[in-house]
Amino acid sequence: MASSLTTTSNGTPGSGKTFLGHPRGLATLFFTEMWERFSYYGMRALLVLYLVSGGADAATGSQGGGLAMTAATATAIYSVYVSMVYLMAMPGGWFGDRVWGARKTVTIAGFVIMAGHASLALPGQAMFFVGLALVAAGSGLLKANISTMVGHLYDGPDDPRRDGGFTLFYVGINLGAFVAPFVVGTVGEKVNWHLGFALAALGMGVGLACFLAFTKSLSPTSSLVPNPLSAEERKSLLVKASLVVVVAAVFYGVVVGLDLFTLNWALVPLTLAGLIIPVAVLVRIKRDKDLDRSEQSKMNGYIWFFVAAAIFWMIYDQGGSTLSLFADDKTGSIFGFDPSATWYQSLNPMFVMALAPVFAWLWLWLARKNQEPNTIVKFSMGLVLVGASFFVFVVPMGMAGDGTKVSPMWLVSIYMIQTIGELCLSPVGLSVTTKMAPKKYASQMMGVWFLAVTAGDCTTGLLSLAGVDLNGTGIIALQAALAVGAGFAVFMYRKKVQALMGDVH
Numbered sequence: 001m002a003s004s005l006t007t008t009s010n011g012t013p014g015s016g017k018t019f020l021g022h023p024r025g026l027a028t029l030f031f032t033e034m035w036e037r038f039s040y041y042g043m044r045a046l047l048v049l050y051l052v053s054g055g056a057d058a059a060t061g062s063q064g065g066g067l068a069m070t071a072a073t074a075t076a077i078y079s080v081y082v083s084m085v086y087l088m089a090m091p092g093g094w095f096g097d098r099v100w101g102a103r104k105t106v107t108i109a110g111f112v113i114m115a116g117h118a119s120l121a122l123p124g125q126a127m128f129f130v131g132l133a134l135v136a137a138g139s140g141l142l143k144a145n146i147s148t149m150v151g152h153l154y155d156g157p158d159d160p161r162r163d164g165g166f167t168l169f170y171v172g173i174n175l176g177a178f179v180a181p182f183v184v185g186t187v188g189e190k191v192n193w194h195l196g197f198a199l200a201a202l203g204m205g206v207g208l209a210c211f212l213a214f215t216k217s218l219s220p221t222s223s224l225v226p227n228p229l230s231a232e233e234r235k236s237l238l239v240k241a242s243l244v245v246v247v248a249a250v251f252y253g254v255v256v257g258l259d260l261f262t263l264n265w266a267l268v269p270l271t272l273a274g275l276i277i278p279v280a281v282l283v284r285i286k287r288d289k290d291l292d293r294s295e296q297s298k299m300n301g302y303i304w305f306f307v308a309a310a311i312f313w314m315i316y317d318q319g320g321s322t323l324s325l326f327a328d329d330k331t332g333s334i335f336g337f338d339p340s341a342t343w344y345q346s347l348n349p350m351f352v353m354a355l356a357p358v359f360a361w362l363w364l365w366l367a368r369k370n371q372e373p374n375t376i377v378k379f380s381m382g383l384v385l386v387g388a389s390f391f392v393f394v395v396p397m398g399m400a401g402d403g404t405k406v407s408p409m410w411l412v413s414i415y416m417i418q419t420i421g422e423l424c425l426s427p428v429g430l431s432v433t434t435k436m437a438p439k440k441y442a443s444q445m446m447g448v449w450f451l452a453v454t455a456g457d458c459t460t461g462l463l464s465l466a467g468v469d470l471n472g473t474g475i476i477a478l479q480a481a482l483a484v485g486a487g488f489a490v491f492m493y494r495k496k497v498q499a500l501m502g503d504v505h
Contacts, residue, residue, distance in 0.1 A: 022165045023153040028214040030172040033146055035207025036110070037176030039117055039200040040139060041349075042184025045342040047081070048074045048321050049328055050193045065193055067125055071325055071471055072464045073263065078321045079461035080267055081132055083274040083454040088140020090281075090447035096145040098229050102152070103215065103222040105145045110208035112138030117201030121194045129266075131197070144447065152219035170356075176203075177349035185342025267465055274458030278451035282306065285441055285448075294502050295438040301500030302436045304490060306452050308379050309429055311486050313456035315386045315479055316418055319348060321460075322470050323393075323411060330396070332405030344411050351419035359423045375428045376498060380491035382425025387483030389417040390476050397473045435504045 019027035051074035053066025069077075096105040116134030119127045150169050154162040184203070188196020229237065255261045285291075286299050328341035366372035373381065396410040429449060437445035464470055490497070 020168065022161055022168065023217075023219075025153045025214075025217040025219060026150065026165050026168060028211060028217050029146060029150055029153075030169055032106070032110075032207045032211040033169065034172040034176040035203050035210065036113065036139075036142060036146075037173050038180045038184070039113065039204040039207070040135070040180075041177040041345065042180035042188075042203065043117060043120065043135065043197060043200040044082075044320050045181040045185040045324070045345040046188040046193060046196050048078050048324050049189060049341060051077060052325065053193070067128065072467070072469060074325075075318075075321045075470050076267055076271075076461045076464035077132075077263075079317070079457045079464065080270050080274070081136055082317055082320070083457035083461065084136040084270065085139045085143070086450040086453040086457075087274055087277065088137055089144045089450045090140075090444070092141040092144035093148075093444075093447055095141060096148065097226050099225065101223050101225045102145040102149050103218060106142055106149065106211065107208070109138045109141035109145070110204060110211060112141065114138075114201050114204040114208060117197055117204060120197035121201060123194060143450075149218060149222045152221045171353065174349035174353050178346050178353070181340075181342045181345040185345065186340055189340055189342050264465060267461065271458045271461045271465060274454045275462065278306075278310075278448075278455045281448055281451060285438065288438075288440065290440055291438050297500050297502055298436040298504065299438065301497050301502075301504075302433070304493075304497050304500075305375075305379060305429060305432055305436075306448070306455075308383055308486060308490055309425065309449070309452035310456040310459070311483055312383055312386050312421070312425055313453045314459050315390055315456075315483055316422065317453070317457050318460060318470070319415065319418065320345060322476075323414065325471060326393075326397070326400075327408075327411055330400040330406060331408045331411060334408045339408055344408075344415065347412060347415035348419050348422075351416050352423070355419060355423060374494075374498070375432050375504075376490060376494040378424045378428045380487040380494070382421040383483050383487030383490065385417055385421030385424065387480045387485075387487060389414045389421070390480035390483070392417065394473055394477050394480070397476060401473075432504065436501065 017024045019030070050066045051069045052071055054068035092105065092109070096102045099105075100108065112134050116131045116136075116138055119131030119134060122131075147166075147169070150165060151162070154165060180200075180203070184196050184199045187199055252261070252265070255265055282299075282303065286296070291299070324341060324344065327344045331341075332338070363372050392410070393414050396406040399406050429452075430446070433445050433449040434442075441448075460470065463475075468475055470476075
């Protein structure tokens with residue numbers, strides 16, 4: 001709904017035509033991100049089911065035609081893939097800041113993501129892994145820069161419309177995530193896997209077309225490269241990158257030449273990198289002598305939040321693997337209706353859209369009464385809730401042990417508990433990251449927050465590669481106990497953590 005207003009002298013979008021009272025460029029970014037999330041979550045809903053699908057089943061009418069992998073291998077691939085998306089957010093932000101600028105980086109990312117989904121739409125294991133790598137790389141590039149471009153639309157951090165703009169943007173994310181499993185998931189699971197992946201490519205194509213068609217509505221700042229590489233830095237980077245590529249090519253060439261190559265030669269290094277890099281980044285920041293005593297203390301406190309977040313995402317992100325496999329194999333009908341396994345992936349974004357306003361109101365209401373839980377308590381609540389969701393999961397797993405199909409409502413309740421935990425932990429995690437970031441690393445710390453997701457998912461991947469059955473009752477209960485225990489530990493040491501946080505509350 002656009003209306004004409006005057007334009008500011010600096011040409012910043014946000015003053016001419018508006019989108020629901022916000023800069024018109026927000027509509028461009030809203031629909032770009034909505035369609036990108038449609039493609040991402042649509043493909044993600046299919047991923048594990050496609051990997052484990054083998055020949056067609058005459059009894060159930062399932063199409064088959066997947067890669068016929070074990071559940072453990074499929075879970076490992078899924079975990080590594082999701083972790084790489086978040087790991088790539090850091091270099092994605094670096095490219096936006098130092099090489100291409102945010103707008104050009106998002107454009108390139110859109111083409112890379114679309115090419116990735118198109119590769120997935122082609123049969124064959126080789127094209128599958130090429131597609132997966134392209135989607136992970138493109139998603140990382142886009143994720144790190146499109147939110148920055150939303151910020152460019154407003155007149156600094158104090159613009160009263162800024163929080164509302166990011167809220168609308170967040171709605172676009174969840175709207176795309178909600179619709180995708182019903183469209184991409186249904187077509188992929190019930191008709192043809194590759195047609196489903198092709199729909200994901202089409203979705204990204206629509207988002208990219210929206211972005212390119214209305215790019216003039218964005219802030220001119222989005223086209224700038226804030227801190228461009230010098231000629232010397234560019235040359236050094238090209239040399240180092242070329243060296244890494246040559247070493248990797250020679251190493252894997254030898255492995256293939258000796259006929260030793262298996263999937264683990266790719267998955268294990270990526271999984272270990274996803275665990276080592278987050279630790280290395282935190283250690284590098286901690287050991288920086290430019291940080292003053294207060295900043296060092298805050299980083300010590302932040303490590304508590306980082307570890308807690310990694311444990312949370314380790315369980316939470318199994319919604320697309322362990323829970324998805326259970327939905328496909330162990331759930332029955334409800335009121336005579338048998339939902340598609342991919343549809344359960346729509347529950348989280350649905351609950352986020354329904355409950356986020358409730359939680360926003362609740363925190364304000366408690367704040368007015370001076371009873372709002374602080375960040376540390378909210379983190380402990382998130383951990384306890386995600387752990388509780390897996391304790392609940394143990395019950396239907398036990399019921400389905402003899403082949404009995406359980407009610408889909410078990411999964412509905414598990415996803416709802418996890419979403420409530422997410423709303424306790426994720427928003428405040430983003431906030432505390434910006435508040436506790438050392439000045440020198442203010443722009444990089446958001447990437448550090450994403451590395452918590454990488455670490456959590458890579459832990460899941462490493463367990464799967466080590467032969468741990470993540471679909472077993474025992475390991476589910478163990479993860480639940482770990483999360484609940486960590487939640488109580490954070491709560492018990494809350495005074496110590498608060499002291500480390502200094503003036504951050």
